[in-house]
Amino acid sequence: MAAQRCHVWVGAETGILKGVNLRRKQATNFSEFNRGQEISEMCWRQNQVLLGCVDGTVKVFSTERGEFTEFHDCSGGEGPFRGLAAYNSSLITCTESGLLKVWKEDSTDQVQVGRGVCRMRQDPGRPERVATGGKENDLKVWDLQRLQEPVFKARNVRNDWLDLRVPIWVRDIQFIPASDTIITCTGHSQVRIYDPSCPQRRPVLEMTYDEYPLTAMSLTSDANSVVVGNTHGQMAVLDIRKGRLLKCLKGQAGSIRSIQCHCSLPLVASCGLDRFLRVHDTGSKELLHKVYMKSRLNCVLLTSRESWEEDEECSTAEEVKEQGEEDEIWASMATVTDRAESKRTADLQVTPKRRKRRKQMSKDA
């Protein structure tokens, strides 16, 4: 039950999976401390959370039952997992040494993507496509059915004004829905958009944000802007269409390890090395929730809209039930006037909303 009420799932460096209920600002641990099983990647698979740990195991956690259901040993390459995805009942993992493996029931397919991989992501619109990128390892898009050659291989930008080669360090990749384009953020603080359908293999749009390496990125619910975070704890919302800075989100004090935007509400959850989970509103730049988790955090996942609404309905249903009992007591007593009764029922309808508003107002900055 507690697992169903959690809005945000966070993976920590100490190997703990934490579920956070933002209405009550409570975090519950769903696994034991184990530094050898530091969680490096997390992703969704319907209602289950897939966790990739540093020692090569992939655990499946069911949010409905609140416990771990499967354990897979997906060891292969060296280094922690840099990408985790699920496709047609098979698992896709990519380690830092560049070994991209598709784990089916009985067989595995693999391909060497290049060393120094920093991120592997799956296209949510077309789950058979994945993109990889890393340090001195430019963006490559792979089709899982034909793993011999990448579908799209990006080309480095032209030499800069001193005629020096621009170094490559892809830190995070996102697919823009409803189009073919891919957006990447680099460790040299650049954000680039690539279009594989164009004959041009160089980036279509490039912009820079500040001077520190960008570590995490997430697309907002309207796919016109992207939220990026860097190693200094600065988060910014950038406009993709024009390539300019829209807003900065303040508050984070440490390097941001993971950012996740909600798929429909204007919310952004971010976690980082300063051991706090923060939820901002992308419209008003306001910090909505800030929860202290006692370990450094690596990854964050948000639950989708349906479970937010259900939680609210649950609590209002409970409140209405309590007031239903009170109603019976009042009804059994002699009524004085009709006007008083109608006033009371009107009050009962208003209180749930008032309670909600009171709860929202009592949050810390």
Place this chain on the structure above:
Amino acid sequence: MEATSILVHLFLSVIHLSSSMADISCMDEAGHPVDWFVIYKLPKYIINQSAGLGLNYMYLDPSNSGWKQSQYLINMTESATGRTLQQLYSTYHSKEQLAAKKKRQKEREALGDKAPPKSVPKTIENQRVYDETTVDPNDEEVAFDEATDEFSSYFNRKTSPKILITTSDRPRGRTVRLCEQLAKVVPNSHVYYRRGLALKKIIPQCVAREFTDLLVINEDRKVPNGLIVSHLPDGPTAHFKMSNMRLAKELKRRGKDPTKHSPEVILNNFSTRLGHSIGRMFASLFPYSPQFVGRQVATFHNQRDYIFFRFHRYIFKNEKKVGLQELGPRFTLKLRSLQKGTFDSKYGEYEWVHKRHEMDTSRRKFHL
């Protein structure tokens, strides 16, 4: 003229009757007590297009032979009237205040044992905003985190510290002497000249030679102003601002030179999670030996996010009294950033960065 002097005499006699405070007397222009003085305030004059203020005065006291125009104005605190009246202002309690104080004292005596405890005066440390990252000693998760972090090999006695002390390039006299004195404070430390080498190249060589910590003292305009502590195999790097540095010879009532005994380490008031990390970093500079030999102690005292470093020799005269001699250098540190991993200011990931406009908005919120 006589009226003013009579008035002043009257004032003094009144005060004598009502309070038994320290001697109050007339003060002259220089602040020395005199028996009497006479003041004649000049009117606002206009002579040949120059105007007077109306506040100048002529002054006469027993030591002068005649009238003298004062250099001050009559409404200034430095004038003779100002100085005299200032004594009254500072010692005079209004009637209401005195009455209220007497009433409170009577109530307290009347209640006797049942009197409410005296209210504690508010200080900034009392009013500190509660930090949610304050470490609870019973917390298992934090205990596990600390037991498996980068300093765990020191606290499990697997490694003993070996420190490399260096400076920024081309250090001047004070910084060089600070390094030498720090080398006497911290056991098993070596001072090396920087030679313009990049820290990122020094660090792999230190790791190869089994150094556990690197201390870099940054200097600006002949004065040390920064300190970088980098724990070596892959540990965190803390960057501090250093201020108020005093070398050993500049201290008053200093003891003899420090001996080669390992000092005790005192870490005061590191209460939050970030404070714990910094405290552990300082502790790991000194050898881990709970059996104290030699009576030297190095103190890192955190107050309001400033860390005060002192080095003393102590001696217990009896069970309750202890004598202290300050030995070594003293300085004040303020944390600017804590970076995960060894020194890499450009591409490293920061665990905590001090952002003045976001973090220093409240005078009662501290982070260490």
